[in-house]
Amino acid sequence: MSEIKATQIFYHAGAVTREERAKLLKQTGATLWFTGLSGSGKSTFAVALEQVLIQRGHPAYVLDGDNIRFGLNAGPKILVETRGYADDQAKRFGLAFSAVDREENIRRIGEVAKLFADAGLIAVTSFISPYRKDRDAARQIHEANKTGAIPFIEVYVNTPIETCEQRDPKGLYKQAREALAAGKGMGFTGVDDPYEAPLNADVTLDASKQSVEDGVAIVLNYLVKRGLVAA
């Protein structure tokens, strides 16, 4: 194994350009922002899409509750238990489900997705993200990116609430209906908190009508049409 020598190192002043990253990864980055009710199939579509993109040679990464809600956007309790935060510190930085907490949750996710897309990956976010204002702010973060605007693609998973509630994979609708009946609302999207549907989604899916394969094909064809992935 030969040693790499300083005389073999060449670099230019300034940051790596988007073009240099695109050349290596054979794609320019983008963010696919999935939004829809709990149980709509967002994460199923998102995770399958990530797999298929990677199979096809396109680096991609899903940001979802699994890797965000226990880490970057952990709640106060998790910050105390896993990071040793003092209670007041955990209450200040930890995110729960009030409107301002939801806004900050989506803001941070928007910022991180932008960094992934700036690095050249296809970032795929999968969060209910019920408020139009917060999704618009995430789009704006991408458009105002310092190294140039980044494509932000809103994918609305418009599965009817009846289907979502029938599936109820985590039993959350049941819990929310019971809480509401008992007079103590949970602020659960679609039950006692609004879901503001996108007005101009770039792609719309519906898990009551489409298979996972159908949904992935629809998004892929959209990306091909936009020139963001190879046909």
Next chain:
Amino acid sequence: MSEIKATQIFYHAGAVTREERAKLLKQTGATLWFTGLSGSGKSTFAVALEQVLIQRGHPAYVLDGDNIRFGLNAGPKILVETRGYADDQAKRFGLAFSAVDREENIRRIGEVAKLFADAGLIAVTSFISPYRKDRDAARQIHEANKTGAIPFIEVYVNTPIETCEQRDPKGLYKQAREALAAGKGMGFTGVDDPYEAPLNADVTLDASKQSVEDGVAIVLNYLVKRGLVAA
């Protein structure tokens, strides 16, 4: 341009594995955590290393003040001005320079670097990160990663403070010394706030002794030795 059909889509249950990502990117991810005083040359080394990694076919991404302090970890003022946050909301989520704010700053950066490394990239972070406890917490986040431990490499840029202060590219030492002389400390690392040097850095650099090329070669050779990049 032929349409991609649903019958051409194949996916497996569950998340993409680290192995699948490594196969595509020809590397397993890792985080290189640069730490050192203001003016020590951290960012110069980090940005040059990123360039050289990308030249050599290794996807990499620098997280530093430029892309973090105005975005994910913006201060209260920026949150008000660019995101329209209400004052109390901005004060709660915005990060300034108190000890708990610095801790949360490093925690979030540790979480984001971990996500990049989990995606298969070489994340290169460049922050003073003066407190040992906070750097250890960032390491722990990588070791406890749900999809398996992620290599966390601490790079200590141990440039003597005299050199850092002579360079003072942003005029910060001058400002901090003047503030201190006037009796109103800024809590500036190395002047009136401690820098806790790493006890067991994986790599140590010194910009007063090494050129940028020297430093990059040292880190690259370390990565080759660890099997994280090709020779």
